[in-house]
Amino acid sequence: MPAKTPTLDPPQRVLLGPGPSDVPARVLQALAAPTIGHLDPAYLAIMDETRQMLRDVFRTKNELTLAVSGTGSAGMESCVVNLIEPGDEMIVCVNGVFGTRMRDVAQRCGATVHSIEADWGTVITDQQVAEALQAHPKSKVLGIVHAETSTGAHQPLEAISRLVQDAGALLLVDAVTSLGGIEVRVDDWAIDAIYSGTQKCLSCPPGLAPVSFSPRAVAAMEARQTPVASWYLDMSMLRNYWSADRVYHHTAPINMTYALRESLAIVLEEGLEDRIARHQLNHQALRAGLEAMGLQWVPEHSLTTLNAVYVPDGVDDARVRSRLLREYGIEIGAGLGPFKGRAWRIGLMGHSSSQRNVTLLLAALETILSDEGIAIDGGAALSAAAEQRR
Amino acid sequence: MPAKTPTLDPPQRVLLGPGPSDVPARVLQALAAPTIGHLDPAYLAIMDETRQMLRDVFRTKNELTLAVSGTGSAGMESCVVNLIEPGDEMIVCVNGVFGTRMRDVAQRCGATVHSIEADWGTVITDQQVAEALQAHPKSKVLGIVHAETSTGAHQPLEAISRLVQDAGALLLVDAVTSLGGIEVRVDDWAIDAIYSGTQKCLSCPPGLAPVSFSPRAVAAMEARQTPVASWYLDMSMLRNYWSADRVYHHTAPINMTYALRESLAIVLEEGLEDRIARHQLNHQALRAGLEAMGLQWVPEHSLTTLNAVYVPDGVDDARVRSRLLREYGIEIGAGLGPFKGRAWRIGLMGHSSSQRNVTLLLAALETILSDEGIAIDGGAALSAAAEQRR
Numbered sequence A, B: 001m002p003a004k005t006p007t008l009d010p011p012q013r014v015l016l017g018p019g020p021s022d023v024p025a026r027v028l029q030a031l032a033a034p035t036i037g038h039l040d041p042a043y044l045a046i047m048d049e050t051r052q053m054l055r056d057v058f059r060t061k062n063e064l065t066l067a068v069s070g071t072g073s074a075g076m077e078s079c080v081v082n083l084i085e086p087g088d089e090m091i092v093c094v095n096g097v098f099g100t101r102m103r104d105v106a107q108r109c110g111a112t113v114h115s116i117e118a119d120w121g122t123v124i125t126d127q128q129v130a131e132a133l134q135a136h137p138k139s140k141v142l143g144i145v146h147a148e149t150s151t152g153a154h155q156p157l158e159a160i161s162r163l164v165q166d167a168g169a170l171l172l173v174d175a176v177t178s179l180g181g182i183e184v185r186v187d188d189w190a191i192d193a194i195y196s197g198t199q200k201c202l203s204c205p206p207g208l209a210p211v212s213f214s215p216r217a218v219a220a221m222e223a224r225q226t227p228v229a230s231w232y233l234d235m236s237m238l239r240n241y242w243s244a245d246r247v248y249h250h251t252a253p254i255n256m257t258y259a260l261r262e263s264l265a266i267v268l269e270e271g272l273e274d275r276i277a278r279h280q281l282n283h284q285a286l287r288a289g290l291e292a293m294g295l296q297w298v299p300e301h302s303l304t305t306l307n308a309v310y311v312p313d314g315v316d317d318a319r320v321r322s323r324l325l326r327e328y329g330i331e332i333g334a335g336l337g338p339f340k341g342r343a344w345r346i347g348l349m350g351h352s353s354s355q356r357n358v359t360l361l362l363a364a365l366e367t368i369l370s371d372e373g374i375a376i377d378g379g380a381a382l383s384a385a386a387e388q389r390r
Helices: A025-031 A041-058 A072-083 A097-108 A126-135 A158-166 A215-222 A235-241 A254-270 A272-292 A317-328 A355-371 A380-388 B025-031 B041-058 B072-083 B097-108 B126-135 B158-166 B215-222 B235-241 B254-270 B272-292 B317-328 B355-371 B380-388
Strands: A014-016 A064-068 A089-094 A112-117 A141-145 A170-174 A193-195 A209-213 A306-310 A330-334 A343-347 B014-016 B064-068 B089-094 B112-117 B141-145 B170-174 B193-195 B209-213 B306-310 B330-334 B343-347
Touching: A014 A343, A014 A355, A025 A254, A041 A064, A041 A209, A041 A254, A064 A072, A064 A235, A072 A097, A072 A141, A072 A170, A072 A193, A072 A209, A072 A215, A089 A097, A089 A126, A097 A112, A097 A141, A097 A170, A112 A126, A126 A141, A126 A158, A141 A158, A158 A170, A170 A215, A209 A215, A215 A235, A254 A272, A254 B254, A272 A306, A272 A355, A272 A380, A317 A330, A317 A343, A317 A355, A330 A355, A355 A380, B014 B343, B014 B355, B025 B254, B041 B064, B041 B209, B041 B254, B064 B072, B064 B235, B072 B097, B072 B141, B072 B170, B072 B193, B072 B209, B072 B215, B089 B097, B089 B126, B097 B112, B097 B141, B097 B170, B112 B126, B126 B141, B126 B158, B141 B158, B158 B170, B170 B215, B209 B215, B215 B235, B254 B272, B272 B306, B272 B355, B272 B380, B317 B330, B317 B343, B317 B355, B330 B355, B355 B380
Parallel strands: A014 A330, A089 A112, A089 A141, A141 A170, A170 A193, B014 B330, B089 B112, B089 B141, B141 B170, B170 B193
Antiparallel strands: A064 A209, A193 A209, A306 A343, A330 A343, B064 B209, B193 B209, B306 B343, B330 B343
16 A cells, blocks of 8 residues: 555546436535434434435325435345245336346245246336236235336336236335436325435435335235344334434444435425426437437337437447547446447436536537447537427 | 425534544545446446455455445345355354344344353353354354444454364454454454444444455355345345446445545555554543543453443433533443443544543543532543553
């Protein structure tokens, strides 16, 4: 080791990948506030505020709403591990990386998993769900991804929720890339368990996983015959830690809670409706611009927060992403699974979803793709994007 | 929600509880550096630096050394869940909250647990370990707490390590309250799995769990017949995420990694030997001062980082802690389990272990205990503490 380690000096990026998104200065400032004890009355007040803001953003009155001390994947695991006991049946909808992951998590928890499969980039249909529920009537939980970050597909949930409810099962939803950017209505849609991450549409650094459980989900947890396999994620203890009793469980990530509180405050100050509309508008502008350049969308039902487009024929995927990063400091995401090397994933999430970023990306891509030999009508992309704002 | 949420303004505390400890400004500044992508080449370099510094602080060459994306308790769970398969036998040493917790975690992982019990505040003897290993020769793992935060007991490990090795078992160590403040020698002491937390002697905010696994532990993981029960903590995947291949697993807590890197840099710049000596000296000064006030130590083998002392007879535990917090902004910890209401836990960890803090605490306690009716020889505590530094 050198006597003095060089100062940390990460580059200033424009984060238009699948997450993290750009973090506002106000959130970074909150992150760096003085660390205090996790049982300090001042911290307890911050936890309470954060929890109420989480309920507002989830649009729920669920008592059991909190931030798990891990990333979005820990949120997924906490939902599954608390609801599933060995031998329980669970239906998992698989049409991308995160449905596949949920199936893996459920199997590790000892579930007998029935998969509903759909091609990557498509969504699960109501009929598929109806058939699966009929074929597996003892299923305790149906898990589905609202915003499939690996493909950009936007899964409609309302009709599916009614089917799941009618079948007496619990609905578990992955809202990692939707919460705070796309409509998510936990109570109206009768979602029983939901998890998200902080680094997507909430524009907080990664590290916490907001979760919420309905009274039905809590009743299912209380009726368990076996302990939750994970001590760290056991909601029966986390509930007490986040309650007025503050029964010691672990040491909460104090500074990350500061940042989450600030990012939720920003979401609520903007207003959920306005924020969702902003994501919609910037998505439309990006879409019009990229389509004017000849690019094609991967999913028919696209998220507004994560835009998956095919890499044009003859274009070197990695070289374009590398030039965007090196020359412009712009990060976009590579394709995953069947889309590896074939698609880009462009995030317009939270603070990153702005007219400025859409314009910059379109202009940079126009230059780079022209260099790659793609025939582009100069300026057409920016005009098409601007047209969407009129 | 109000239109504008009040600015976050946590009080500036002096953190002398069982954690978190005071975080240096330099670490808070690193925490607030711009968030970048978790696959950004600049971030990969930061992960590599952090990992090498973790090895240096653990005093190990273990390839599999990294920071788990959760708090110290997630570190405990990751060590147990990766080494234990259902039906495996594990010996757990229980002499406080964290040994009790380890037993609970091991049982949830499906281990058949054999406990070695000792009174809270005492340490586990070599003979107890030898007998347990003889009684349960098929034990795969022996788990023990090096620094029992609930009692302040400092567990010697070297002789126990030899016994565990001779028995062909793996040694799993909780170093949450020792790493970076008390001697911890992973390779010299043949420790096979070890976990810590960031918010104790490393003086980083809570949220990450440094872990390290020996080649023998890795071989045991590779010989598993069943998948690791936790997807989130599965080292076979985390290894690949932290390797040169960077196989996507989850989104690392970027900013927390910045902070950990900075806190490890501070540890290594001070030097482990000097840092351990500083903890030793401040502990001696505190001890001399408190004993001059008539206070008595709980454990015979005391940690230097966490000092558990009995609350003097007739003194209201909660009132004293509340006055320390309200009047001086000093946090100390309450007793746990059998010591609830009967002991205080005074942390002198990392950045909090300073002459200034020892002096302030002794002076403040002298005032408050005098108000509580304890006869104190005014100034004796400060003199006794100062004497230790001559």
